[in-house]
Amino acid sequence: MIKYIFAFFVIVGLATLGWLYTLYDEIKHDVDKVINYNPKQSTQFYDKDGRLIANIFKGENREYVNYDDIPARIIEGLIAIEDTQFFEHHGVNLDAISRAMIKNIKAGGYVEGASTLTQQLVKMLVLSREKKLIRKIKEALLSIRLETMLTKEEILERYLNNVYFGHGYYGIKTAAKGYFKKDLYELTLKEMSILVGLPRAPSFYDPTKNLKISLARANQVITRLNTLGWINKEQYERSIKETPKVYSQTLTKNKAPYIIDYVLKLLKDDVPDIQYGGYNIKLTIDLDAQDIAKEALNKAYEKALERDEAYRKKEKDLDNDYYIKKLNGALVSIDSSTGKILALVGGIDYKTSMFNRAVQARRQPGSAIKPFLYQTALNEGLNPASKLVDISRTYDYKDANGNDKKWQPKNYGGRFKGFINLRDSLVQSRNLSTVNLVTDTGTGVMYQALEDYGFKGMPNDLSITLGSMSVSPLQLSEYFSAFANHGTIVKPYIIESITNRDGEKVTFEPQTRELNSPEQTYLITSILNDVVKKGTGRGAQVDGIELAGKTGTTNDNVDAWFCGYSPSIQTIVWFGKDDNTPMRRSETGGKTPTPAFAHFYKEYLKIHPEIPRRFEKPANVYQSKINGKLEYYTDKSPLPEIEVNIIPEDPQQEVIEF
Structure with missing residues (x-):
């Protein structure tokens, strides 16, 4: 009889092992998602001096941090409160499982879990959160496999970057900046303890909503550290008394929305993952x-x-x-x-x-086009002292339908001066003298010059004088x-x-x-x-x-x-x-x-x-008096042929101030 019972258990054991192997073989590649960890990351935009302009994300607000940049106290606090034997087990803690089973049996229901940090990571990235036996078995098998493929440090790095810390913050670096406006290395022990205590129940322990409860949870972390001998009495007492300042911030922190919209539009084709690729963009x-x-x-x-x-x-x-x-x-x-x-x-x-x-707006520049026209005229040999005709003219032309039309431009205010020098014409923004300047220089010359500056879609007629392009x-x-x-x-x-x-x-x-x-x-x-x-x-x-x-x-x-x-x-x-x-x-x-x-x-x-x-x-700009006034000229834009008084350059004294 004993022989048959033994044989039965052997068969059941072998069948169980076979089933576990088959199950393991089916799911073993699921850990690839953990090994090739590639989470969504926020993109930060900074100004020229390195000041944050905006934090843009899609789905998950996360700033990634490498293990070497995570303070040791954060690692100690996390392990102390979540998985004290993390560096000893191989993915599954059998002692913790036994204790949890006994407590659950006594309670007649599920009151305590025994998941290691490795199992929690597998659950977050691979499996569902439902409390079923088959899921727990898969979780244990994948955790054991994961520990053969990643180091403990790599597991912790993935865990601390992936876990949700409440208030829309994913990853401990994001949480530190969000709750405390600090980088990780600036955190106090109490602030670190608040953070490592959050993943158990991030909404319940959210310090922006339930500060007293969050502080109590942090004190549990500090007490555990003290019990394990990982901090001394002085550190313990100082940290227990501390109440950090907590901030409740918007997630994007967008200080210049017009700018960020423009940059996102510029990059959308070349950098399609701009909103979740974890880029650092300096503007x-x-x-x-x-x-x-x-x-x-x-x-x-x-x-x-x-x-x-x-x-x-x-x-x-x-x-x-x-x-x-x-x-x-x-x-x-x-x-x-x-x-x-x-x-x-x-x-x-x-x-x-x-x-x-x-x-995005396309508007007519109006008289703001005039410097381009006057520069062209100067390049053609005129000088700021050259005389322009400031009188009204009537121009005959045909519209798009072939109808005869007349155009009679006017100065602002309706007056004209007869003659005016080029400088005063631009200073006073005279329309009539500008139209005559364009006419005398040549509409074709002016049109080509405007194209050289970059203007497009212009009418090839005198209306360019008044800035009719967009x-x-x-x-x-x-x-x-x-x-x-x-x-x-x-x-x-x-x-x-x-x-x-x-x-x-x-x-x-x-x-x-x-x-x-x-x-x-x-x-x-x-x-x-x-x-x-x-x-x-x-x-x-x-x-x-x-x-x-x-x-x-x-x-x-x-x-x-x-x-x-x-x-x-x-x-x-x-x-x-x-x-x-x-x-x-x-x-x-x-x-x-x-x-x-x-x-x-x-x-x-x-x-x-x-x-x-x-x-x-x-150096090659000269100056002289013409009609009693100082004026500049160049080899390309000589003074008009009238009597002038050349003023010698004095390196010790400015002749004219603007």
Whole structure:
């Protein structure tokens, strides 16, 4: 009889082993997901000085950390509270299983588990969480296999990066930054204990919701460490008394949504996993400049609102706010020599409208096109002192249907001067003298020059004189850089470098193309400096720094621009309405955007007093008196053939200040 019983148990044992082997053979490759661990990781965007702009993720907010960068105290705390014999067992702790079984039998139900950290990792990444015997058997088999393929350190690294810590934080590095605004090495023992105590029940122990319960759980961890002799009495007592400051933060921390939207759009094709690939992206943005730009745009907007309210009070029409309620704006500021975008604001309020006007809006530049035309005329041999005809002409042309039409351009205000020199014409933004300048220079010459700057989709007729093409503020920033960068166009760019999760880095460099000489460009800069000093751009003046720029207002005041620069920084400001309806007649390029431009430079100077303040005159730019006034000339743009007084260069003294 005993022989048969023994044989029975042998058969049952062999059958069980066979079944376990078959089950193991079916599931053994499931651990590949753990071995080839590739979790979703958040992508961080930083400004030029390494300050976090935004933390973007898809599904799981996780910053990965290597085992070597995890403090030993965190490892000790986790093992102390979750799996004291972690470094002794081989994936399954038989002693813990026996204790748990006895407790569960006594309780008549499931009250305690015996999962090791290895089993917990397998459960998180491979198996379901249901409490069934077959799942526990699979878990044990896979854990034993996993321990033969990974080191203990590799298992801990995967566990601490994968586990959920509550509040939307995956991985211990993310949790440390989220709850305490600290890197792991900055954490106190109490803060570490809070974190390692969270995975058991992250919602229940969430310190932002249940701080007392979370602290009690942390004290259990500290007590366990003390019991095991892993911390001394002084460390124990100090940590028990500590109550850390806990933060409840938004997950993305997006400080510049217009910028992040733009960058994500730029990278979506080349980096399709940008939102979960764990990239570190350094941008050219200066967060201080970005904050100033937002403030500048809003202050100019508020001034426009005040003007509108005053007008409606005067007209006793307070209920009619149509003309101003749709007003919006954009600002782009770049480093003139490199094209690095320092600030980019796509609208007055991102929450109200996510449409990025700095990048997506296509608007007519109006009179802001004039510096390009005048630079072309200078390159053709004219001089700032050359006389232009400022009289009205009527132009006959045929429309698209072949009908005869007449076009009679006018100056702002309707007056004309007869003759005016080129400098004053641009300073005062005279339309008639500009049309005559284009006519005399040649529409074809001007058209080709504008194409060389980058303008596209232009009508090949005199309407280019009034800026009838369409550009975005960002595009205009590129073309206008030819003036701010001494004749060399720089392409604005916003991504400085991209580093992937493996540490591989791609760096982006400036893209430039030389178009005009520094000497010829300086002639325009001197004129645009006068625009700010005494012309249509007077509202852009800032004490202590030379500025140059041009206003731009389109027909019916649909668009208002100010495009300007200091010796090192260029800024384009635009105001208008998304539906292309007119603003009030008072809202012009000299009125609406100039306060934003001035505020930006005034505030930027406070935090960057080291930036260049004066425009430097190239050696091959000469100066003389003509009709009693100082004027510049070059070999390519000689003075008009009238009596002039040449002024010798004095290296010890500036002849003229802007």
